[in-house]
Amino acid sequence: MVKPNIVVVGAGINGLVAANYLQRSGCQVHLIERAAKVGGACISATATVGDVSQLYPLGATTLGLMQDFVYEETGLADCLEAYVPEHPKFIHFPGDTNPTLIFSDSAELDAELERKWGEKGDVQAFRDDEAAVVKFLQDGYRRAMPPTVEAANSVLGKTLTELWIKGSARGLMDHYFTSERSKIYMAMTVTESGPVSLDDPYSAFTLPLMDSGSIFGGHYGFVKGGIWRITEELARINSELGVKISLSSTLSEVNTEAGSVTYESEYQTQEAPFDYLVMATDPLTACRLVGTKTEIAETEKQRFRGSSGKLTLMFKNPVQWKHGSDASDSDTPFRFMFSVSDIEEYEKATLRVLDDDVAYEPGYLQIYCEGASMRQLGLNEPFDRLTVFFKNLSLGDGGADLEDVREQVREQLFQYIQNPADCVWDRLLTPKDLKDIFLFPGGNIDHTVLTGGQTYFDRNYSNQPATNFYRFGDLENVYMCGSGTYPCGSVTGTPGYMCSKELMRGLDGQEIGSSNLSTPTRE
Numbered sequence: 001m002v003k004p005n006i007v008v009v010g011a012g013i014n015g016l017v018a019a020n021y022l023q024r025s026g027c028q029v030h031l032i033e034r035a036a037k038v039g040g041a042c043i044s045a046t047a048t049v050g051d052v053s054q055l056y057p058l059g060a061t062t063l064g065l066m067q068d069f070v071y072e073e074t075g076l077a078d079c080l081e082a083y084v085p086e087h088p089k090f091i092h093f094p095g096d097t098n099p100t101l102i103f104s105d106s107a108e109l110d111a112e113l114e115r116k117w118g119e120k121g122d123v124q125a126f127r128d129d130e131a132a133v134v135k136f137l138q139d140g141y142r143r144a145m146p147p148t149v150e151a152a153n154s155v156l157g158k159t160l161t162e163l164w165i166k167g168s169a170r171g172l173m174d175h176y177f178t179s180e181r182s183k184i185y186m187a188m189t190v191t192e193s194g195p196v197s198l199d200d201p202y203s204a205f206t207l208p209l210m211d212s213g214s215i216f217g218g219h220y221g222f223v224k225g226g227i228w229r230i231t232e233e234l235a236r237i238n239s240e241l242g243v244k245i246s247l248s249s250t251l252s253e254v255n256t257e258a259g260s261v262t263y264e265s266e267y268q269t270q271e272a273p274f275d276y277l278v279m280a281t282d283p284l285t286a287c288r289l290v291g292t293k294t295e296i297a298e299t300e301k302q303r304f305r306g307s308s309g310k311l312t313l314m315f316k317n318p319v320q321w322k323h324g325s326d327a328s329d330s331d332t333p334f335r336f337m338f339s340v341s342d343i344e345e346y347e348k349a350t351l352r353v354l355d356d357d358v359a360y361e362p363g364y365l366q367i368y369c370e371g372a373s374m375r376q377l378g379l380n381e382p383f384d385r386l387t388v389f390f391k392n393l394s395l396g397d398g399g400a401d402l403e404d405v406r407e408q409v410r411e412q413l414f415q416y417i418q419n420p421a422d423c424v425w426d427r428l429l430t431p432k433d434l435k436d437i438f439l440f441p442g443g444n445i446d447h448t449v450l451t452g453g454q455t456y457f458d459r460n461y462s463n464q465p466a467t468n469f470y471r472f473g474d475l476e477n478v479y480m481c482g483s484g485t486y487p488c489g490s491v492t493g494t495p496g497y498m499c500s501k502e503l504m505r506g507l508d509g510q511e512i513g514s515s516n517l518s519t520p521t522r523e
């Protein structure tokens with residue numbers, strides 16, 4: 001049998017995962033990447049202080065939403081080491097003397113939440129119900145079957161489907177929790193991709209979605225060296241499998257009828273033939289290259305706007321936290337610092353940046369203690385490094401022009417650190433930077449906002465999603481699997497995996513539809 005020729009565009013995590021599965025399934029894959037190195041938003045950059053340099057993650061930092069089988073089947077598990085902080089996380093609300101600890105033991109956590117936040121809701125029911133929804137999602141990932149409301153109804157029942165999939169985040173939180181602080185802690189996940197109202201339909205679904213990684217059982221951790229080693233290693237594995245990788249090569253034209261793409265590479269225009277084209281870029285780029293005028297116009301109307309900032313800091317000595325414990329790993333857990341204490345203020349701060357009349361409206365800081373985790377992995381680097389992922393920024397300015405925002409974030413963080421004077425370097429990235437550096441539409445870390453009409457079964461660009469979810473429009477030879485497709489962004493590769501499986505099922509002549517795939521329903 002002649003090997004199908006597949007061109008994959010974009011060597012981010014999704015393009016790399018799709019290329020890996022397709023090449024191993026017997027296709028001949030040509031991966032075309034605009035940048036000079038692979039990785040997309042999962043890459044490193046260099047911080048230099050005097051004559052000392054150190055790598056740090058420019059985009060993504062933490063790993064957690066990947067599926068364990070993707071990690072193993074691609075070959076990544078054989079060459080990478082990871083660390084998941086086990087120490088309870090620390091949560092700070094304004095005015096707190098001591099942080100709240102998020103224990104992994106349910107009984108300890110329930111007691112802590114009741115004592116510190118006055119939580120009197122049914123936390124155990126929340127955990128049990130979420131576990132059922134997560135299992136439903138993970139089963140779909142493994143089988144590469146995108147979801148429908150009907151499938152959720154039949155597996156989870158109508159009540160859980162209404163609450164956890166179709167419902168609003170506010171409805172979900174009010175159902176299980178009584179304390180404002182528990183709700184704000186949950187809301188952090190809902191608004192991660194962008195300014196989403198907690199009242200939006202389908203906003204509840206973001207919670208189980210973001211907990212549906214299986215690589216670390218729903219938890220988040222770090223890769224030894226840095227997360228970019230995932231994309232670097234995957235590129236190496238793919239090359240060894242025979243994938244042709246063209247870097248510094250920007251796709252400029254697609255002829256879907258002839259089955260060929262044109263790309264600009266090192267001042268030369270080149271062509272590559274394909275039987276199938278897989279677009280693993282952001283949706284706007286993909287649409288402008290292969291879509292009709294109507295499809296482009298429809299896609300441009302989507303909600304893209306992101307509101308996340310990232311401040312990376314280097315310390316010449318290990319960071320010493322004011323709040324910790326006697327445990328030797330108490331410098332590793334994630335730390336969350338909120339600027340608001342009630343859910344209405346949280347909602348207002350989230351949505352305030354939509355009009356761009358304010359550059360920064362403080363919501364929360366998430367602190368990833370990457371340097372301390374590297375030490376647990378046996379790596380001693382020149383600097384200790386922290387990543388601060390924070391909310392809420394407008395799209396207006398780049399980090400270099402927002403000195404006051406940078407100062408404000410540093411000040412909030414440094415309240416909790418004993419040795420802030422050891423900070424010798426930092427760099428602020430804003431949504432505008434993410435748009436300029438990574439081509440993320442609206443500077444959104446998930447390529448599109450996870451909200452009603454853009455989550456769950458409608459996270460696709462197909463005209464026949466019930467039978468060909470990852471196809472683009474009506475085109476039979478073009479597929480799409482960037483972070484804008486189901487399930488979502490993050491360093492997961494799940495869209496790349498699911499798309500490649502759907503394509504292979506089509507090649508094998510199998511019926512793509514199944515009991516889990518029927519016509520999507522939206523009221």
Ligand SMILES: Cc1cc2nc3c(=O)[nH]c(=O)nc-3n(C[C@H](O)[C@H](O)[C@H](O)COP(=O)(O)OP(=O)(O)OC[C@H]3O[C@@H](n4cnc5c(N)ncnc54)[C@H](O)[C@@H]3O)c2cc1C
Nearest residue numbers: 010012013014034040041059060061062251483489490491
């Ligand atoms: C600041 C920041 C922090 C984040 N933090 C985390 C985190 O901690 N954990 C996590 O899991 N996720 C995180 N994310 C999200 C995660 O990085 C992304 O969702 C994910 O890496 C996107 O992967 P992708 O393959 O879908 O797309 P991308 O990584 O965007 O890859 C698309 C590729 O297509 C290429 N391309 C575009 N146009 C063309 C063209 N015309 N021709 C050829 N190539 C083209 C691009 O150069 C790019 O390499 C973060 C993102 C950012 C920006």
